[in-house]
Each structure stands twice: as C-alpha cells, then as structure tokens.
Amino acid sequence: MLKGFFDILTGKPLSNEQRSGEKYNVPFGLAVMASDAVSSVAYVAEEILGVLIGVIGLASYQWLGKISLMIIGLLFMLTISYIQIIRAYPQGGGAYVVAKENLGVQDGLIAAAALLIDYILTVAVSASAGMEAIVSAFPGLEKLRAIS
Secondary structure, three states, X not given: OHHHHHHHHHOOOOOHHHHHOOOOOHHHHHHHHHHHHHHHHOOHHHXXXXXXXXXXXXXXXXXXXXXXXXXXXXXXXXXXXXXXXHXXXXXXXXXXXXXXXXXXXXXXXXXXXXXXXXXXXXXXXXXXXXXXHHHHHOHHHHHHOOOO
C-alpha cells in the first residue's frame, strides 16, 4: 500500500535503461546541485558574527547586513554557474566530469577530492550546529556536551 502511494506521488521508478536517457532540466538540476551550496553557507553568517564579536565586540552587528549580502551574492553566482553546467551537461555533470572534460583528468580528480572533503565538512558542521541548537533549547543538556 505504501509503495502504491509513493508510485502515485512520485511516479514509478525508471529502469536503468530508461535512466540513461534522462536529462536534467534547470529546476530539477538546481534542486540537486544547489543543495550543497545552501548547506555549506547555512551557518556561515552566525560563525562570522561569532568571530567578529570576539574581535571588535558588539560593533560587529553593523557588518551583518553586508556579510549577508555577500553570501547572497555568492549564492547568486553559484546558481548562475550551476545553470550553465546543467545546460552544458544535461546527462549530469558533477565536479569530476566537468573538470575532467575541461581541464584534464588530474584536475577532475582534485575537484572530486575537494567535493568529498566538502561533503564531510558539511556533515560535521551540520551535526555540530544541530547539537548547539538542541543544547540551546534544553540548557540542562549542556553538561552532556563533549568538551572540545
């Protein structure tokens, strides 16, 4: 019954032969590719503000708007580049494929390694931020948090 519900909601799964002929359109491709960029910058404003408060005190709040605009600008540039990649590689063009075809195999491998490191760090930052949010909501858990 649950499988039937998901088939109605999302459609029947494609076979491997059918998948190979599928192409990404821009909205679907952006949903897949831009999720990495969004998760990578989700906590950056808070972290930058934390560093600035330690350095220049409460005056750092005046920089928050400018920092946010820079982050939005970065996301805009990434979105434009992702749209270009989706149009150039409609069959799917990850960092390795794009770098390998345009720069060579070694640069493709470097791009792939950088992306793997990014994914690992994104998970670490997300887990850390999640723990901070839980401890913030339930201060009694502070004593259970690991000391870093």
